[in-house]
Amino acid sequence: MLRSRSCANSEPGSATALACVHQAADPRARPPGEALPGEVDVLIVGCGPAGLTLAAQLAAFPDIRTCIVDQKDGPIQLGQADGIACRTMEMFEAFNFAEKVLKEACWINEVTFWKPDEAQAGRVVRHGRVHDTEDGLSEFPHVVLNQARVHDFYLELMRNAPARLAPHYGRRFVGLQVDDAAADHPVTVTLERSATGATETVRARYVVGCDGARSGVRRAIGLQLVGDSANQAWGVMDVLAVTDFPDIRFKCAVQSEHGNLLVIPREGDYLVRLYVEQDKLREGERVADRGITVERLVETAQSILAPYTLDVKEVPWWSVYEIGQRICARYDDVADPGTAGAQPRVFIAGDACHTHSPKAGQGMNFSMQDSFNLGWKLAAVLRGQCAPALLHTYSAERQPAAQQLIDFDREWAKMFSDPARKAAGQAGEGVDPKAFQRYFEQHGRFTAGVGTCYAPSLVCGEATQQGLATGLRIGMRFHSAPVLRACDARPVQLGHAGKADGRWRLYAFAGEGDLGQPGGALHALCGFLQDDSRSPVRRFTPAGQDIDAVFDLRAIFQAPHARIALDQLPPLLLPAKGRLGLRDYDKASCAQGKGIPDIFDLRGVDRAQGALVVVRPDQYIAHVLALDAHEDLARFFDAFMRPA
Numbered sequence: 001m002l003r004s005r006s007c008a009n010s011e012p013g014s015a016t017a018l019a020c021v022h023q024a025a026d027p028r029a030r031p032p033g034e035a036l037p038g039e040v041d042v043l044i045v046g047c048g049p050a051g052l053t054l055a056a057q058l059a060a061f062p063d064i065r066t067c068i069v070d071q072k073d074g075p076i077q078l079g080q081a082d083g084i085a086c087r088t089m090e091m092f093e094a095f096n097f098a099e100k101v102l103k104e105a106c107w108i109n110e111v112t113f114w115k116p117d118e119a120q121a122g123r124v125v126r127h128g129r130v131h132d133t134e135d136g137l138s139e140f141p142h143v144v145l146n147q148a149r150v151h152d153f154y155l156e157l158m159r160n161a162p163a164r165l166a167p168h169y170g171r172r173f174v175g176l177q178v179d180d181a182a183a184d185h186p187v188t189v190t191l192e193r194s195a196t197g198a199t200e201t202v203r204a205r206y207v208v209g210c211d212g213a214r215s216g217v218r219r220a221i222g223l224q225l226v227g228d229s230a231n232q233a234w235g236v237m238d239v240l241a242v243t244d245f246p247d248i249r250f251k252c253a254v255q256s257e258h259g260n261l262l263v264i265p266r267e268g269d270y271l272v273r274l275y276v277e278q279d280k281l282r283e284g285e286r287v288a289d290r291g292i293t294v295e296r297l298v299e300t301a302q303s304i305l306a307p308y309t310l311d312v313k314e315v316p317w318w319s320v321y322e323i324g325q326r327i328c329a330r331y332d333d334v335a336d337p338g339t340a341g342a343q344p345r346v347f348i349a350g351d352a353c354h355t356h357s358p359k360a361g362q363g364m365n366f367s368m369q370d371s372f373n374l375g376w377k378l379a380a381v382l383r384g385q386c387a388p389a390l391l392h393t394y395s396a397e398r399q400p401a402a403q404q405l406i407d408f409d410r411e412w413a414k415m416f417s418d419p420a421r422k423a424a425g426q427a428g429e430g431v432d433p434k435a436f437q438r439y440f441e442q443h444g445r446f447t448a449g450v451g452t453c454y455a456p457s458l459v460c461g462e463a464t465q466q467g468l469a470t471g472l473r474i475g476m477r478f479h480s481a482p483v484l485r486a487c488d489a490r491p492v493q494l495g496h497a498g499k500a501d502g503r504w505r506l507y508a509f510a511g512e513g514d515l516g517q518p519g520g521a522l523h524a525l526c527g528f529l530q531d532d533s534r535s536p537v538r539r540f541t542p543a544g545q546d547i548d549a550v551f552d553l554r555a556i557f558q559a560p561h562a563r564i565a566l567d568q569l570p571p572l573l574l575p576a577k578g579r580l581g582l583r584d585y586d587k588a589s590c591a592q593g594k595g596i597p598d599i600f601d602l603r604g605v606d607r608a609q610g611a612l613v614v615v616r617p618d619q620y621i622a623h624v625l626a627l628d629a630h631e632d633l634a635r636f637f638d639a640f641m642r643p644a
Helices: 049-058 086-094 098-104 147-160 216-220 294-305 363-382 388-417 433-442 521-531 536-540 630-638
Strands: 039-045 066-070 106-108 110-116 124-131 142-144 171-178 187-193 199-209 226-243 251-256 259-265 272-280 310-327 346-348 482-485 491-493 504-509 551-557 588-590 611-615 621-625
Touching: 039 049, 039 187, 039 363, 049 066, 049 147, 049 363, 066 171, 086 098, 086 363, 098 147, 106 259, 110 433, 124 251, 124 433, 171 199, 171 216, 199 216, 199 363, 216 346, 226 294, 251 294, 251 433, 259 294, 272 294, 294 310, 310 388, 363 388, 388 433, 504 521, 521 536, 521 551, 536 551, 536 630, 611 630, 621 630
Parallel strands: 039 066, 039 199, 110 251, 199 346, 504 551, 551 588
Antiparallel strands: 106 142, 110 124, 171 187, 187 199, 226 272, 226 310, 251 259, 259 272, 482 491, 482 588, 504 611, 611 621
């Protein structure tokens, strides 16, 4: 007998303690008690993936007072969006919990495609098999893990971060007011305690609405989601089942005469998620009007997989939804960014500003990338590092990226919902199964989360010197590659230097024969950064802080590590760190090493001249310059940063 319950998978995995707990530098930075603070720098509304990503970033800065609230009574126990894209795994590495996710998650390695059997009606047959992501696309796989576990990792990180941040649950957003004339804390937010009905107010410098598709923050600033519905109903369920379907532990797209099905294996080796197509909705009809039951979803899945059997023993969770793509025209409260002096004070992120079908697995992933883009910018402005104009780039970058997602999802969802033709290549109505597979392969970079490319802006330079590193494109995420650390010959991923700590990374790829010696381009770059009055390191690093507190310079040599004389490297590549002045030996790496592909070849870096690749705190490439383009480097940062 089929049992259905709404609860988390019973064995989600055990959490491990953080290896290092940072010391809180601010006596105010303690776990929040019952009362909300009266004034904060940033108020985050919503403890979903977008809100927790933002909170985790800001928790790294004890001098920024952050508060995060949610109307739920506590952390979620079961997540609905559980697919984790390669790009999201790269971001998790920046937060230092990627290994935990990899250990618990189900890895999605291949995708199989099934279609109606041409030889026998009512049956399905496998017709294709592809890698889930192309080789070399990322050092991380696409994985699946209960969203609640991702929340757990964020919450643990926040508790142990310098700001000692924890959410205030049981607070419902009521409304907000922005006082443009206020010199400080111009946004007043009203919240209601769910337990008592009491009203609380918080004054904030900035407010970020991460409160979902029915966002109260979005409505409060006069924005709305615009789009349409595809009038297509789908059911989704996590099942524990016995089946002879051979690909039950692969990601599968099944097109049959009885409808379409998406199979997603889950963590734990037994649980499987099934997306089950239902009948099209009539004009104006909502999916709730259909009265779809879990028994109906199971019966439909069984008919789609015929002649294979599917004996569902238990359904831990299920839901029904209708496909629709909607998006906001902007993501902040500034109606006209061209208005002189206009500053955004209220932002929205995640489902509050875009919604789409779950077929491409981008809901949670794209939402977290929104707030990862916003977090470092808020921190830079609040800490006085950057001018407030930087905040305009959030909406300018993320809204067009979401529009690309909406356009892709609309076509992908339509192809998935349309009936399949029995024979590939035949004319007529329906989707050619081979064309469906090709579309998946062609858009693999987008579904992996690595297809986003930001346009030129304050924080993305023009591609005038892009030819020096053709595989590291300005506006795209820094594509990591293995290198050999010079100090101990240890293979490491170069991109893993980019942590979520608000710092810029300067990757200096040395030209041929350049070992950092005097007279070389790398030595000259280090001298400029350390000593020249125009240097961004000199201009924008606060006095008394480590020399790499804002700009983290890394050198990558073409020579083997044995030829690198550490004691002869420029001081900037062996900086003194902390109150004891200990040497940081992690700054120099080599492209050559046993079993290591050459990063210069992998990423198209000019061997003769080398290149300087400037990477933002959110791991996106801001500029590619020649090693001797000192003035270009200075002008780039002068445009948006403030002297320390």
